[in-house]
Amino acid sequence: xxxxxxxxxxxxxxxxxxxxxxxxxxxxxxxxxxxxxxxxxxxxxxxxxxxxxxxxxxxxxxxxxxxxxxxxxxxxxxxxxxxxxxxxxxxxxxxxxxxxxxxxxxxxxxxxxxxxxxxxxxxxxxxxxxxxxxxxxxxxxxxxxxxxxxxxxxxxxxxxxxxxxxxxxxxxxxxxxxxxxxxxxxxxxxxxxxxxxxxxxxxxxxxxxxxxxxxxxxxxxxxxxxxxxxxxxxxxxxxxxxxxxxxxxxxxxxxxxxxxxxxxxxxxxxxxxxxxxxxxxxxxxxxxxxxxxxxxxxxxxxxxxxxxxxxxxxxxxxxxxxxxxxxxxxxxxxxxxxxxxxxxxxxxxxxxxxxxxxxxxxxxxxxxxxxxxxxxxxxxxxxxxxxxxxxxxxxxxxxxxxxxxxxxxxxxxxxxxxxxxxxxxxxxxxxxxxxxxxxxxxxxxxxxxxxxxxxxxxxxxxxxxxxxxxxxxxxxxxxxxxxxxxxxxxxxxxxxxxxxxxxxxxxxxxxxxxxxxxxxxxxxxxxxxxxxxxxxxxxxxxxxxxxxxxxxxx
Amino acid sequence: xxxxxxxxxxxxxxxxxxxxxxxxxxxxxxxxxxxxxxxxxxxxxxxxxxxxxxxxxxxxxxxxxxxxxxxxxxxxxxxxxxxxxxxxxxxxxxxxxxxxxxxxxxxxxxxxxxxxxxxxxxxxxxxxxxxxxxxxxxxxxxxxxxxxxxxxxxxxxxxxxxxxxxxxxxxxxxxxxxxxxxxx
Numbered sequence: 001x002x003x004x005x006x007x008x009x010x011x012x013x014x015x016x017x018x019x020x021x022x023x024x025x026x027x028x029x030x031x032x033x034x035x036x037x038x039x040x041x042x043x044x045x046x047x048x049x050x051x052x053x054x055x056x057x058x059x060x061x062x063x064x065x066x067x068x069x070x071x072x073x074x075x076x077x078x079x080x081x082x083x084x085x086x087x088x089x090x091x092x093x094x095x096x097x098x099x100x101x102x103x104x105x106x107x108x109x110x111x112x113x114x115x116x117x118x119x120x121x122x123x124x125x126x127x128x129x130x131x132x133x134x135x136x137x138x139x140x141x142x143x144x145x146x147x148x149x150x151x152x153x154x155x156x157x158x159x160x161x162x163x164x165x166x167x168x169x170x171x172x173x174x175x176x177x178x179x180x181x182x183x184x185x186x187x188x189x190x191x192x193x194x195x196x197x198x199x200x201x202x203x204x205x206x207x208x209x210x211x212x213x214x215x216x217x218x219x220x221x222x223x224x225x226x227x228x229x230x231x232x233x234x235x236x237x238x239x240x241x242x243x244x245x246x247x248x249x250x251x252x253x254x255x256x257x258x259x260x261x262x263x264x265x266x267x268x269x270x271x272x273x274x275x276x277x278x279x280x281x282x283x284x285x286x287x288x289x290x291x292x293x294x295x296x297x298x299x300x301x302x303x304x305x306x307x308x309x310x311x312x313x314x315x316x317x318x319x320x321x322x323x324x325x326x327x328x329x330x331x332x333x334x335x336x337x338x339x340x341x342x343x344x345x346x347x348x349x350x351x352x353x354x355x356x357x358x359x360x361x362x363x364x365x366x367x368x369x370x371x372x373x374x375x376x377x378x379x380x381x382x383x384x385x386x387x388x389x390x391x392x393x394x395x396x397x398x399x400x401x402x403x404x405x406x407x408x409x410x411x412x413x414x415x416x417x418x419x420x421x422x423x424x425x426x427x428x429x430x431x432x433x434x435x436x437x438x439x440x441x442x443x444x445x446x447x448x449x450x451x452x453x454x455x456x457x458x459x460x461x462x463x464x465x466x467x468x469x470x471x472x473x474x475x476x477x478x479x480x481x482x483x484x485x486x487x488x489x490x491x492x493x494x495x496x497x498x499x500x501x502x503x504x505x506x507x508x509x510x511x512x513x514x515x516x517x518x519x520x521x522x523x524x525x526x527x528x529x530x531x532x533x534x535x536x537x538x539x540x541x542x543x544x545x546x547x548x549x550x551x552x553x554x
Numbered sequence: 555x556x557x558x559x560x561x562x563x564x565x566x567x568x569x570x571x572x573x574x575x576x577x578x579x580x581x582x583x584x585x586x587x588x589x590x591x592x593x594x595x596x597x598x599x600x601x602x603x604x605x606x607x608x609x610x611x612x613x614x615x616x617x618x619x620x621x622x623x624x625x626x627x628x629x630x631x632x633x634x635x636x637x638x639x640x641x642x643x644x645x646x647x648x649x650x651x652x653x654x655x656x657x658x659x660x661x662x663x664x665x666x667x668x669x670x671x672x673x674x675x676x677x678x679x680x681x682x683x684x685x686x687x688x689x690x691x692x693x694x695x696x697x698x699x700x701x702x703x704x705x706x707x708x709x710x711x712x713x714x715x716x717x718x719x720x721x722x723x724x725x726x727x728x729x730x731x732x733x734x735x736x737x738x
Binding site: 346347350351354361366370371372376384385390392467468469476507529554 | 569570574577580588589590591599600602603604607608609610613614617618627630635639641702713734738
């Protein structure tokens with residue numbers, strides 16, 4: 001196995017533009033420096049075949065090639081394309097080197113057991129590059145210099161130089177492949193040296209004495225020797241793709257088309273690196289000069305374009321940009337994707353991808369704060385609960401292992417989406433109050449009525465049938481009602497437009513809390529059966545003297 | 555009586571304080587205790603998490619969708635949920651003033667649950683799904699029991715209800731009402 005491979009992309013600036021707009025691959029393309037007299041910086045193969053080359057003015061280029069399409073140089077496009085090529089190579093070998101725009105060295109040592117023959121490894125690299133939008137060439141040789149020079153000048157997509165044959169493989173190549181500076185190239189031309197083989201045949205000592213370090217460097221390259229140590233490239237912790245827009249977009253449908261294109265590029269990069277996005281950062285540059293930034297968390301890590309685009313659209317529908325958009329930047333927060341398998345005996349659960357899309361649609365429909373999983377707070381305050389992001393536990397009972405001291409469930413992140421009551425705990429002051437089933441949310445308080453048994457387990461009724469729990473339908477917010485009392489007991493309640501007599505009642509159950517804080521509360525609760533048939537819970541606020549309807553037992 | 559019917563619509567109807575919500579919460583508890591994932595579309599935001607937890611509902615396995623009184627949003631949310639495979643139970647609590655569903659909407663829900671296998675349970679004052687429901691039960695309060703050490707009761711002990719089958723696609727509705735008691 002040759003220890004090094006080189007992935008080479010011709011005319012990289014043009015290839016980066018084609019990656020952003022795949023339709024440009026069909027015709028002649030030139031990348032120009034945006035200026036008053038725009039000059040051609042790079043041209044693709046079709047443009048070069050039409051006589052267009054770097055350094056020409058755009059006018060001259062158009063005169064030579066009327067079908068020429070020009071695009072301005074965009075730093076972000078080229079940087080993203082360069083990163084994409086490196087990441088694609090990283091999917092094949094853990095050690096890659098950034099050797100310039102469109103050139104990646106790959107350490108292929110030890111990969112034969114994974115990929116087979118050198119040709120198969122080259123084909124794999126070629127496929128990876130194609131997946132992120134590049135038509136590349138690959139060469140494998142014993143040194144990086146040899147692999148790079150062969151890749152730059154080869155006609156075939158994959159070229160393998162047999163071990164020890166590097167010098168012979170480089171010998172017929174033109175001296176222009178070394179991209180020497182003009183003076184050195186002119187000197188060698190005067191000596192009649194036109195190929196790498198001719199340069200390699202020159203005596204090294206004499207070459208060093210006459211041409212100095214530049215001559216020795218050229219000689220080493222002609223022999224296929226590496227002068228620099230391998231500098232492994234590490235991917236940055238952020239993954240970003242950007243798209244400049246030629247005109248302003250103010251409609252979401254049109255913006256979605258651009259988002260789909262940018263997302264496809266980003267997803268291809270993630271897939272090549274075997275990563276998945278757990279959140280997307282969207283930054284839209286606005287025509288007003290401002291920015292519109294959104295972060296879209298994903299219920300499950302994925303790199304599939306369709307669900308990601310749906311989630312982005314839903315988020316932007318809820319939070320549209322305030323002005324027309326001129327630039328789109330998408331960033332991904334990545335995690336290593338791990339395959340999982342459901343339990344054999346567990347009921348099926350919603351697929352994470354489908355669940356994420358449904359949660360996003362529900363959030364768009366009723367608001368993000370109104371969708372989630374309820375969680376009880378460690379407080380005696382009535383109706384103390386929080387709404388957490390919905391993420392059903394994988395294993396039954398796994399949740400209890402992660403339950404914190406403060407009563408929050410173990411899913412520490414993200415934080416609660418909405419809290420119905422302050423999380424500060426109340427104290428249950430039962431001033432000589434009888435035990436009851438109602439307001440305390442803690443299992444200990446509930447156990448007083450259940451005789452210490454599991455309160456959630458149906459108990460056998462006197463007739464032997466399992467007995468279920470009576471639940472309350474909450475009135476949110478608690479409804480103010482007028483109550484007439486006889487002594488301290490409710491006698492009649494004005495409810496639903498009429499006065500209803502209380503036929504039976506039980507209470508009071510007194511509770512208070514947070515007297516040490518601004519959220520102090522103190523109340524007495526009564527369970528009342530009304531003549532109309534309703535079975536309600538009434539509460540008397542001891543601080544204000546007002547009665548309210550907490551809810552109805554149903 | 556088995557109310558959880560995968561791939562079918564079950565309706566629980568009844569007057570206020572008749573035990574219909576407690577019966578529905580028992581279904582939620584059964585579904586989540588078996589390790590399934592359940593969803594509750596709460597049209598009027600009347601769900602009480604503390605009561606449900608005491609009734610055996612694993613709240614971590616429950617998706618609660620609050621609709622702030624918007625019936626149309628509740629129906630659309632239900633439609634989304636029943637189309638997502640993997641939910642063992644999708645509950646729709648329409649509260650007291652629930653207009654009947656258009657037949658097309660009811661059958662749309664019916665076909666969706668048949669495809670995904672979810673059990674859709676609709677709770678309300680009266681029937682809304684018409685012929686789309688496979689099982690319709692009505693809860694009728696039979697009595698209340700109070701407890702206390704003296705003559706004056708100090709504690710609500712239990713609510714006793716009868717559950718009567720109004721419509722059952724598989725087999726004829728049983729005559730009479732099965733007693734169910736709900737301990738306070």
